[in-house]
Amino acid sequence: MAELTRRYIVMQMASEGPFDIGDVDAPFVLKPWKDPAALQALRAYRDYCYAELAQELDQWIRAIASGPQLRGGVGARNEQAVAARQKPMAGAQAKPKAMAQRKTKVQRKTKAKALKHQKKKAKHRS
Numbered sequence: 386m387a388e389l390t391r392r393y394i395v396m397q398m399a400s401e402g403p404f405d406i407g408d409v410d411a412p413f414v415l416k417p418w419k420d421p422a423a424l425q426a427l428r429a430y431r432d433y434c435y436a437e438l439a440q441e442l443d444q445w446i447r448a449i450a451s452g453p454q455l456r457g458g459v460g461a462r463n464e465q466a467v468a469a470r471q472k473p474m475a476g477a478q479a480k481p482k483a484m485a486q487r488k489t490k491v492q493r494k495t496k497a498k499a500l501k502h503q504k505k506k507a508k509h510r511s
Contacts, residue, residue, distance in 0.1 A: 416460065424450075431443055
């Protein structure tokens with residue numbers, strides 16, 4: 386892979402430190418083998434980068450997807466969060482119905498205004 390190269394040596398620190406969001410040279414490390422959110426981020430990055438890098442990232446993504454499912458601490462928490470979001474909520478079915486009712490109310494108001502306007506026009510003509 387000519388485009389996908391190692392550029393940094395990343396080591397785990399003895400203790401956690403604050404992340405400086407203003408440091409323009411600070412790398413942000415994702416572990417797509419261990420974190421489903423990181424894998425999704427890698428897919429999004431692939432979709433927006435130049436073609437040669439996208440092709441190599443696609444090969445890496447396929448290798449991860451076909452490999453063993455490993456989870457780290459954050460990866461396990463992210464996996465649980467994704468699973469919780471995918472469960473249908475109790476009120477989820479009520480929302481589309483409410484939206485449909487709201488649309489019909491708006492449509493009725495619009496239709497009523499149009500009829501009122503037509504009546505005014507007809508009255509002015511006579």
